[in-house]
Amino acid sequence: MNKLNFKQSIGAGAMAAGASIAVNAALFLAFHGAGIIKDSIFIQPNQPLTIVPIIISSTLPTLVASMVFFLMEKYTKNGFKNFMILSAVLLALSFANPFLGIKGVTVGYALALNLMHVVIVAFLYVFIKRAIAKNN
Secondary structure, eight states: OOOOOHHHHHHHHHHHHHHHHHHHHHHHHHHHHTTSSOTTSEEETTEEOOHHHHHHHHHHHHHHHHHHHHHHHHHSTTHHHHHHHHHHHHHHHHTTHHHHHSTTOOHHHHHHHHHHHHHHHHHHHHHHHHHHHHHO
């Protein structure tokens, strides 16, 4: 089995980031429109959540994750499996973040943000798996 090189790994990450941006932006607009994500809950002092942090949070971690995948792919025997285990653990840990990190967050708001975390990991899985299949 051929391992992905840096360009292929980053390419898969970029595709995952693009898809995550599109889906998470749509989810944000839908949740905001439905009143689940509220402007009265601040993610930073006196700052409600806007689409800009959604775009940034859908891009930067996804690209960093694709670099981590590349390193795991290069330096371990089962890079994809190890990466998915690490991703699942980090995803599970990230579920606590909205509850612990946002003062006055509602359960619905936190669950909406957690769904966006799932979207990112799911697209990473899909696009990295697709790149691996294309490479073999």
